[in-house]
Amino acid sequence: MTDKELFERICKGDESALEIVYQKHYRMMMRLVQNNSGTEQEAKDIYQEAVVVFWQKAVSGNLVLTSKISTYIYSICLNLWRKELDRKKRHTNEEHDRPHFQQQEQEEKVRIVRESIDQLGDTCKKVLSYYYFDGMSMQEIADRIGFANPDTAKTKKYKCKKKLDELIKSQYSEHDFLD
């Protein structure tokens, strides 16, 4: 399958096409990080992060591919790994000096949000994910999930978001996270 075909499928939200891309360039991207002081796990994390960025940009329609897919992902990997190396260098001591209280509160909030999302139904999760992460339009969400029209998708999105807000708010109140 050519890069053009794969890219077209990914733009339409075809996750199996993303799997093909991931498999195809796995070794090359892993070597990039591992040959530059990265561990195997770090290499895998960076590569997956890069593939997800590529997916997000392609699906949202914000990407016009002028090079090979591998070249594009390679450049993302390179930038992500450089950032990670900088972060490692900068934060060796700072991380330890940061107050534990703030850090723990932030981690707790993230946990609450994650668990609240998990409590949503599958359709709600998809609608919110497609909208906020994939950047799909209501028409695309309607097509993808099988709603009658974009308005149905919009209403569903509104209801799902409201439900999620309430779930999280109640949890935040319990933990005294709300000002």
Added chain:
Amino acid sequence: MKHINKVEAYFDNELSETEKQDFLKELESNSELKSEFDFQNEIINGIKEARKAELKAMLNKVPIAASNNSSAGLFKILASTTTILITGTALWYYFNYTPILENNNASKQQVITTLDNTPELVPNNSIQGNSSLKTEGIENTSTSDSNTSNKKANNTVAHKINMPDIPSADDEFTTITSSDDDLRIPANINQTSVKLNTKVDVEIKIKKKYNFHYQFTAGKLTLYGEFEGKPFEVLELNSTDNRDLYLLYNSNYYSITDKSGAIAPLLEVKDVLLKQKLKSLN
């Protein structure tokens, strides 16, 4: 407009550029708006992270081993195997054939020594499988003589190939295991051993008074005579309590039994059995 509506409009990208600027300005001064903004921001980031985690979980399930890089892995295995085989073969040749090379060098040394008329022909540490202690050849050797030498050289090689346990330099005695025809022990020399690598210095002197004589003293053999430029060979026959030297010259065997240091004539061996025994060694 409620705070929540403003914030949602901002995250839904529904604000114009001017409205966006106004919103950001108000965010700096309105704490309630800021609070709602932070809350919505955490939720949306949470949704994004959840989707990322979902995609990564999907990627983690992709079978990598089935990719087209499996051929590279196969190539690596083949390359490693080839390297091991080559190294192993090289080591085998090194440890098994080095002594033969030494033997060849020894043969060359023998010829050179002969030309120099220096009687020390066998290197001290070159342990050979043939029965000759020293071989002396002369440059103008006849064809038949050179054939004999070649034959001996071939025998030496055959010995080495069939002797996986190479004796160390300290081994003084080795049981003969060959004859000209095959490598089995000849029946008539079962109780006899040949001392290999014995250092017997040989010197040739020409004295009119002593033609075709010898003198053996202090491990040194002096031969008197011209020997007509033909090669000779000194054989050593050891039994349990004797050590006898014989000279092979011109297809005849001569005993060197007098070790008193006196100059004695070289007498041809007439004993048929002894001749056979010596012949079997040669």
